[in-house]
Amino acid sequence: MKLYLDPGHGGSDPGAQGNGLREKDLTLDIALKLRSILENNYNNIEVRMSRTSDVTKSLAQRTNEANSWGADFYLSIHINSDKGSASGYEDYIYISLSNNSATARYRDIIHNEVVKLNKLNNRGKKKADFHVLRESSMDAMLSENGFIDNAKDAALMKQDSWRRSVAQGHANGIAKAFNLTEKKTPDREEPASGSGQSLHKVIAGSFKDRANAEQQIADLDAKGYESFIATAQISGETWYRVQAGAFLNRENAETRVKEIESQGIEAFITTE
Structure with a gap:
């Protein structure tokens, strides 16, 4: 899957501004985090960005590049503004597309x-005649991640952990929409069948609400710990466990628990 990732504005075009923030800086930071999450955690995805630094690039240059590359999906990251009166998240697809189109289905996810x-x-989910949605030849979506001139939204934007959570949310959606498979890492490797070895799994939280588990994953990622959700059936109920490592050596698992707990997050070990 080829993703063209477009951080809005840049260079001589700062985009929206407010509360000491510039849109071009926020969109680039979120996009770089998103690229890192996707490339580090999923198979069969190639990401090309319209910019990876603070440079000026026209809208036509962006869509021409995506079209020439043959991208499968175009994702444009933006921050909104509206005289300080509005707040919240919304996203867009091209105005002429039906709600049953493939683009709409991807956007819904x-x-x-x-x-x-x-x-x-x-x-909510909206439609517009934006250049990047109209001139891109592949399915395309533009997200508006809060209002920079709204004090409450801007307070979130100033937090690195929030920008990482926004990136994680986009990554989760892309992975689900395009059926991406997760990469195996050394911390996730299972012992060979019949080896008789125990596997010590580090669990950094167990939740009934999946959204809470996903927020925990974002918080762990912000602190440098890769994790994923593993479901468990307890007393007939589904729990979403955040697994932050699996080790054949229990001492390594205990070390991971201590590291995570030093960050203010409780963790424990399950052995299988």
Whole structure:
């Protein structure tokens, strides 16, 4: 899957401004975090960005590049503004597309995942005649991640952990929409069948609400710990466990628990 990732504005175009923030800085930071999450955690995805630094790039240059590359999906990251009176998250697809189109189905999935983690008022799913939606030859979506001139939204934007959560929400949506498979990492490797070895799994939280588990994953990622959700059936109920490592050596698992708990997050070990 080829994703063209477009951080809005840049260079001589700062985008929206407010509360000491510039849209171009926020969109780039979120997009870089998103690229990192996708490339580090999923198979069969290639990400190309319209910009990876503070440079000027026209809208035509962005869509021409995505079209020439043959991207499968175009995702444009933006921050909104409206004289300080509005707040929240919304996203857009091209105005002429039906709600049953493939683009709309992809957007529906991504939208649902983003709003689980972004702590913003949900302003809904919309349509518009934006250049990047109109001139891109692939399915395309533009997300507006809060209002920079709203004090409450801006307070969130100033937090690195919030920007990482927004990136994580987009990543979760893209992974679900395009059926991406997670990469195996050394911390996730299972012992060979019949080896007789025990596997010590580090659990950094167990939740009934999946959204809470996903927020925990975002918080752990912000602290440098990769994790994922593993479901468990307890007394007939489904719990969403956040697994932050699995080790053949229990001492390594105990070390991981101590590291995570030093960050103010409780953790424990299950052995299988």
